Amino acid sequence: MGRAPRRRAAAGVAPPLLLLLLGTALFLGRAAAYGGYTEGAGGMTDLQKHAAFFDHNGDGVVSISETYDAFRSLGFGIGMSSVSAAFINGALASKTRPENATSSHLDIYIENIHKGIHGSDSGAYDAQGRFVPEKFDAIFAKHAKTTPNALTSDEIDELLQTDRDPRDYQGWVGATSEWKILYNLAKDKEGLLRKDVARGVYDGSLFHQLVKERRGSGDK
Numbered sequence: 001m002g003r004a005p006r007r008r009a010a011a012g013v014a015p016p017l018l019l020l021l022l023g024t025a026l027f028l029g030r031a032a033a034y035g036g037y038t039e040g041a042g043g044m045t046d047l048q049k050h051a052a053f054f055d056h057n058g059d060g061v062v063s064i065s066e067t068y069d070a071f072r073s074l075g076f077g078i079g080m081s082s083v084s085a086a087f088i089n090g091a092l093a094s095k096t097r098p099e100n101a102t103s104s105h106l107d108i109y110i111e112n113i114h115k116g117i118h119g120s121d122s123g124a125y126d127a128q129g130r131f132v133p134e135k136f137d138a139i140f141a142k143h144a145k146t147t148p149n150a151l152t153s154d155e156i157d158e159l160l161q162t163d164r165d166p167r168d169y170q171g172w173v174g175a176t177s178e179w180k181i182l183y184n185l186a187k188d189k190e191g192l193l194r195k196d197v198a199r200g201v202y203d204g205s206l207f208h209q210l211v212k213e214r215r216g217s218g219d220k
Contacts, residue, residue: 046203047129051113053204062108064089073211074185092116124202131202140195150192156183185210 044052054062054070064085071081089106096112097105108116114129123135140148143155143162151159156179164175186197186206200206 045114045129046131047113047117047125048110050202050204051108051110053207054108055110060110061103062089062110063104064106067108070207073214074207075210075214136199136202144195147192149195151183151198152191152193153183153187156180156193 051062052058054067056066056069067085067088068081071084072078076084089108092108092113093104093106095116096109097107098109098112101107101109114125114127117125117127117129124132124139126132139159140151143159144151145155146152160176160179182198182201183193186201187193188197197206200209
């Protein structure tokens with residue numbers, strides 16, 4: 001079996017992933033390290049794992065500097081990383097902040113990350129941030145018309161149009177940002193976003209793989 005086409009580097013990609021999208025140094029499965037949820041309580045949802053990539057020190061809270069560092073680790077420049085960090089933390093901090101929180105008002109709390117889920121999306125996360133395989137499979141079954149189990153740029157545009165809720169302008173922006181950056185981060189040399197690669201964004205494993213590839217290629 002031949003090797004899958006190599007993905008392009010992330011440098012210069014825009015716009016930013018929402019921290020639903022949408023981490024940098026944590027490895028998957030380290031659920032017990034996060035404040036507010038433990039493996040004994042059922043572990044982390046896929047959305048929490050996704051967000052945990054940004055939580056460098058593993059305290060369950062993502063500061064704006066940690067978001068910045070995460071984007072830098074993925075190959076983004078100083079300017080884009082700064083804008084992305086401000087956008088993401090500014091959008092999600094107030095939605096995830098507990099009432100008794102005393103830290104910065106720009107901190108994102110991973111245990112409440114599901115409260116940042118927006119409308120006009122594919123439904124691949126449920127209301128609690130758990131991955132819904134049937135919804136994810138339906139994306140490719142419906143829209144992957146050119147190549148089975150892969151999406152072109154035009155097919156992603158079609159997907160975004162189909163998922164839009166009427167007058168949900170904030171949801172439109174969030175969904176468009178997420179899918180466009182995912183496509184640019186993870187498309188192969190044929191310009192295709194493969195299903196198995198896209199799956200990795202939902203639990204953050206794609207981000208860890210991209211960082212590993214950058215380090216292996218000598219990028220800093």
